Amino acid sequence: MSKKISESAVRRLSLxxxxxxxxxxxxxEAVSSEQLAAxxxxxxxxxRKDLSVFGSFGKRGFGYTVEELGRxxxxxxxxxxxxxxxxxxxGRIGSALFExxxxxxxxxxxxxxxxxxxxxxxxKWGDSIIHDVAKLERxxxxxxxxxxxxxxxxxxxxxxxxxxxxxxxxxxxNFAPVRLKVPEGVTVKDVNLxxxxxxxxxxxxxxx
Amino acid sequence: MSKKISESAVRRLSLxxxxxxxxxxxxxEAVSSEQLAAxxxxxxxxxRKDLSVFGSFGKRGFGYTVEELGRxxxxxxxxxxxxxxxxxxxGRIGSALFExxxxxxxxxxxxxxxxxxxxxxxxKWGDSIIHDVAKLERxxxxxxxxxxxxxxxxxxxxxxxxxxxxxxxxxxxNFAPVRLKVPEGVTVKDVNLxxxxxxxxxxxxxxx
DNA sequence: CACAGCTTGTGAAAACCTTCACAATACTAG
DNA sequence: CTAGTATTGTGAAGGTTTTCACAAGCTGTG
Numbered sequence: 001m002s003k004k005i006s007e008s009a010v011r012r013l014s015l016x017x018x019x020x021x022x023x024x025x026x027x028x029e030a031v032s033s034e035q036l037a038a039x040x041x042x043x044x045x046x047x048r049k050d051l052s053v054f055g056s057f058g059k060r061g062f063g064y065t066v067e068e069l070g071r072x073x074x075x076x077x078x079x080x081x082x083x084x085x086x087x088x089x090x091g092r093i094g095s096a097l098f099e100x101x102x103x104x105x106x107x108x109x110x111x112x113x114x115x116x117x118x119x120x121x122x123x124k125w126g127d128s129i130i131h132d133v134a135k136l137e138r139x140x141x142x143x144x145x146x147x148x149x150x151x152x153x154x155x156x157x158x159x160x161x162x163x164x165x166x167x168x169x170x171x172x173x174n175f176a177p178v179r180l181k182v183p184e185g186v187t188v189k190d191v192n193l194x195x196x197x198x199x200x201x202x203x204x205x206x207x208x
Numbered sequence: 209m210s211k212k213i214s215e216s217a218v219r220r221l222s223l224x225x226x227x228x229x230x231x232x233x234x235x236x237e238a239v240s241s242e243q244l245a246a247x248x249x250x251x252x253x254x255x256r257k258d259l260s261v262f263g264s265f266g267k268r269g270f271g272y273t274v275e276e277l278g279r280x281x282x283x284x285x286x287x288x289x290x291x292x293x294x295x296x297x298x299g300r301i302g303s304a305l306f307e308x309x310x311x312x313x314x315x316x317x318x319x320x321x322x323x324x325x326x327x328x329x330x331x332k333w334g335d336s337i338i339h340d341v342a343k344l345e346r347x348x349x350x351x352x353x354x355x356x357x358x359x360x361x362x363x364x365x366x367x368x369x370x371x372x373x374x375x376x377x378x379x380x381x382n383f384a385p386v387r388l389k390v391p392e393g394v395t396v397k398d399v400n401l402x403x404x405x406x407x408x409x410x411x412x413x414x415x416x
Numbered sequence: 417c418a419c420a421g422c423t424t425g426t427g428a429a430a431a432c433c434t435t436c437a438c439a440a441t442a443c444t445a446g
Numbered sequence: 447c448t449a450g451t452a453t454t455g456t457g458a459a460g461g462t463t464t465t466c467a468c469a470a471g472c473t474g475t476g
Contacts, residue, residue, distance in 0.1 A: 006433070007407065014406040018385060032453065041387050044453090045435055052455055060454040061442035077406050078413030096304035102385070102402050147408065170415070171408040173401070177226060177310070179249050187411040189404045193381070194310050196397045198222040198285050199215065200355065200379040203395045205286030207378070214463065240423065252423090253465055260425055268424040269472035417476100424471080431464070441454080446447100 009050050013073055015040045016047065020070040032063035082107040086140055086169070088160055089151035090115035090130050093175055097149060098125055108147070112139050116156070133160065140167035147171045154178050217258050221281055223248045224255065228278040240271035290315040294348055294377070296368055297359035298323035298338050301383055305357060306333055316355070320347050324364070341368065348375035355379045362386050 019039045023031055033044040040047070051057055057072050058064040074080055085103070087094055087110050097103070098110060113125055114133040121132045131139055133152075140148075148169045152160055157176035164172065165186050172188045174180055180188050227247045231239055241252040248255070259265055265280050266272040282288055293311070295302055295318050305311070306318060321333055322341040329340045339347055341360075348356070356372045358365055358380060365384035372380065373394050380396045382388055388396050 004432095008433085010407045010410045011403050013410075014403045017406075018402075034453085039387075043435070045437095046433095048453095048455060049434075056455065058454050059442060060440065061444095061452045063453065076410070076413075078409035079406065083409060092304040092307045096300040097401075099300045100401075103405070106402055106406070108405055146412065147405070171412045173404055173408060179247075185415070187408060189408050191399075191401065191404060193305075193308075193399065194226075194314055194316075195219050195222045196381055196399060197291075197311070197316055197355070198225075198287065198314070199218045200381060200395060200397050201286035201291060202218045202221070202284070204354065204379050205284075207393070212462095216463085242423080251465075253467095254463095256423095256425060257464075264425065266424055267472060268470070269422045269474095271423065420473105420475090422471100422473085424469105426468095426470105427466105429464105429466070431462105433462075434460085436457105436459070438456095439454105440456105441452100443452080444450085446449090 005053050009053070010077075012040065012042060012046070012050055013077060016050075017070060017073040017077065017079075020066050020073065023066050024070065028066050030063050031066055031069075033058070036064070079107055082109050083147050084109055084111045084143060084145045085147045085149060086110075086112045086114065086136075086143075086145045086164070087149050087151065088114045088133065088136070088164070089149075089153075089175075090117075090120050090125070091151065093151040094149075095125075097151060110149075111143050111145060114139075116152075133163075136160070136163045137167040140164065140169060145169060147173070150174045150176060152176065213258075213261050217261070218285075220248065220250060220254070220258055221285060224258075225278060225281040225285065225287075228274050228281065231274050232278065236274050238271050239274055239277075241266070244272070287315055290317055291355050292317055292319045292351060292353045293355045293357060294318075294320045294322065294344075294351075294353045294372070295357050295359065296322045296341065296344070296372070297357075297361075297383075298325075298328050298333070299359065301359040302357075303333075305359060318357075319351050319353060322347075324360075341371075344368070344371045345375040348372065348377060353377060355381070357381045357383070359383045 016036060019036060033047040037044045037047045054076050057069050085108050087098055090113055112131060113128050114131045114136055115121060116133045120130050123130050148164045150157055150160060150172060154176040157178060158180060161180045165183050170186055174188055174190050177192055182188055224244060227244060241255040245252045245255045262284050265277050293316050295306055298321055320339060321336050322339045322344055323329060324341045328338050331338050356377045358368060360368055362384040365386060366388060369388045373391050378394055382396055382398050385400055390396055
């Protein structure tokens with residue numbers, strides 16, 4: 001569909017949205033590409049180019065309306081609807097993610113939690129009960145869940161992924177350090193802090 | 209110092225290293241750029257180009273020695289020495305990170321933990337005592353810590369960052385959703401799961 | 417040793433991404 | 447209404463990254 005746009009451009013759009021929300025909270029009504037760039041660690045030309053792919057949201061001589069551009073970006077990023085998310089894995093990472101309020105604030109609702117540990121299954125987290133991961137497919141279909149967060153051990157993750165895609169999950173945030181095999185139409189984003197740390201140590205080592 | 213290399217190339221190097229370690233565990237002694245690429249989700253040409261920036265590690269007609277290339281990559285990524293890391297923030301994220309064994313396995317040693325909550329200060333986590341964040345500068349200098357992981361609330365993070373850089377920290381992994389201001393010579397990597405999720409929903413929305 | 421079969425390392429080409437620079441246009445003041 | 451100032455949207459230029467394609471070189475076999 002539509003134009004091609006790079007992964008990094010999309011990530012910048014998300015960043016612009018965060019900046020716009022900060023500006024909104026601070027009472028600003030308008031913003032120029034210059035200001036938006038400064039607060040988002042990029043350049044004015046980059047901001048305008050990124051936006052121009054999707055349309056024309058500003059007024060010459062004036063800039064952008066904070067409120068209006070925010071709405072446009074939410075539309076572009078697919079944030080007008082809330083997303084129903086399954087959290088799979090109720091260990092340390094799962095628990096940290098469940099508690100994190102930043103997801104809900106952006107419309108990501110964790111509507112089901114799963115684990116395979118009998119000691120955890122049936123326990124309550126907030127309003128949710130921890131389900132047996134064996135029931136993944138049923139619950140995910142029933143609750144019409146679109147996104148899964150995989151916070152399970154690396155040995156288990158491909159199996160869980162297979163179940164999730166059979167149940168109709170179309171997007172996945174994967175914390176396990178392995179490249180998942182997924183059917184056509186399923187999108188995976190990997191989170192790997194070791195890679196982040198190693199790109200850091202690379203930079204530090206280059207210093208000498 | 210040497211050549212310029214892109215952030216994404218460095219991240220690929222880290223990925224190759226992970227793949228090599230898997231191959232090593234599986235008993236492979238040699239690997240071609242073709243095989244390495246297939247297991248790291250890239251192309252053979254890309255693998256060879258990435259490596260060629262740093263030297264020539266393979267043998268024509270044969271490929272790369274798993275063991276040898278692994279050693280070379282650890283050298284390039286700065287992983288021959290263990291790194292001393294401070295974990296700042298003993299909340300949900302901090303706790304998940306502390307428990308995560310993947311860091312230690314790669315030579316990242318969490319040698320000090322900090323928090324500002326009087327209820328947490330003085331408590332023991334494993335062998336570590338949670339220090340008052342007010343003592344950050346002293347402890348970080350004393351223990352010769354080079355890297356800090358910032359898992360504190362967004363309001364507090366710039367202050368903590370300032371202390372950390374005064375104490376001599378040169379690399380930072382930042383979990384707070386804000387662009388940190390740092391002195392020359394300090395490198396920051398941001399981790400922001402909301403951006404990951406939003407680049408996911410962008411992809412999902414494009415599907416229709 | 418010569419030859420066949422692989423696989424690397426690397427210039428050159430292609431693709432992709434960012435920056436530049438300016439015409440078009442909106443707002444404000446007089 | 448006009449002049450002056452500000453800021454967008456966008457082709458074109460410049461830069462970076464990825465892919466291509468092939469000569470060079472290693473290994474094993476007869």
